[in-house]
Amino acid sequence: MAINPSSISTQNGIKNVSNIPKSIVSSVNLSDMMSISSDGEAAVYEKSDQTTASSKNTYTKDTVTLSEINKQIEMKLGSLRSTVENLFNVQSVKTGEAQGLSYEQIMEKYDGKLKEFYQNLKVDDSTRLTAQQEISADGFWGVKQTSERTIEFAKALSGGDPSKIALLRNSIEEGYKAAEKAWGGELPEICKQTQEATLKGLDDWANERN
Template sequence: MAIHPISISPKSEMINKTDASSRVAASSADSNEEAAVYEKSNKTDTSTKTYTQDTVTLNEMKKQAEMKLSSFRAVVEKLISMQNVKTGEAQGLSYDQIMKKYDGKLKELYQNLEVDDSTRLNAQQEISEDGYWGVKQTSARAIEFAKALSGGDPSKIALLRNSIEEGYKAAEKAWGGELPEISKQTLEATLKGLDDWAKEASQTTS
C-alpha cells in the first residue's frame, strides 16, 4: 500500500495546532506505516519474474560455432575440388552450392567421397567422446544455447524441444535417410538435458 503525504492547507493548519490534533496525525502516520509493513510477503511471486535473452552467451557461441563450421566447409570444398565425385559433378562449387545441389542426397555424396588419412584422423578426433562435435560437447552446447536463447525461462522448454526435433527431421530430409548413430545419440542426450532442466525448474518452484 502506497503511503501518501498528508497535505494541510494554511487554514486547517491554524485550526489544528493543538496537542490532540498532533496525536491524531501521528496516529494516522503510524497506521499507514504499519499497513506498508504488513503488505510485504516472504513468498516469491514467480508469476512476475522476467527472463532476458543472454545475448552475450549467444554471440560467443555463434562465433565459436562459425569458426568450426568455416573449417569444416573448407575441408569439404577442398576434397571435392581435388577429385571427381562418383555421384555427379561438384567440382568448383562452394559449400553452400554443394548443400543445395545435393539436398536430399547428402548421404550418397559423403559416402562416395574419397578422404585422405589426415582428414579422416582429424574427423575422428572431432567426433570422439570428448571432441567438439562429439555427443557430450554438442548436446551440452545445445542445452546452453537453449537456456541463453530463452533467458532461462523453463516455460519455453516444450517449444525448444519441438524446435530441436523439427530441426533433426529437416536434417534427415537433407541427408536422404536416417542420420548416423552419433546424430541419434546427440539428439537423445540433448532431449534428456531439456528434461533434466524441466525437472530442476519444477523442484525449485515447488
C-alpha cells in the same frame, strides 16, 4: 565422413536448425536457429516490485552467451566448409564433375542425398583422422560437447525461462527431422545419440524447476 551438428548441432551437413543445431555434415547449424542481437546484455532474472499483488519473473535473452557459442560454431564450420570444398574439388578432377562449388552450393546440389554424397567422397587419411577426433567422446562435434552446447544455447536463448522448454524441445526435434530429410535417409548413430542427450538435458532442466 560424418562429422557431427545442430545442432541443434551441426553434424553431417545439416544446414539450418530453425527449419534445423544449421548439427548434416555440418551437424545442425545452431547459430541459424534464431537471429542473435548484439546489445551485450547478459541473462537477468528479476522479481517484480514487491508491492505488487503477485510477483512475475522476467527472463532476458543472454546475448553474450549466444554470441560466444555462435562464434565457436562459425569458426569450426569455416574449417569444415573448406575441407568439404577441397575434397569435392579434388574428387571432381577425377570424376569430371563440376569444380569450384562452394560449400553452400554443394549442400544445395546434394540436398536430400547427402548420405550418398559423403559415402562416395574420397577422404585422405589426414582428413579422416581429424574428423574422427572432432566426433570423438571429447571432440567438439562429439555427443557430449554438442548436446551440452545446444542446451546452453537453448537456456541463453530463452533467458532461462522454463516455460519455453517445450517450444525449444519441439524446435530441436523438428531440426533433426529436417536434417534427416536433407541427409536422405536415417541419420548416423552419433546424431541420434546427440539428439537423445540434448532432449534428456532439457528434461533434466525441466525437473530442476519443479
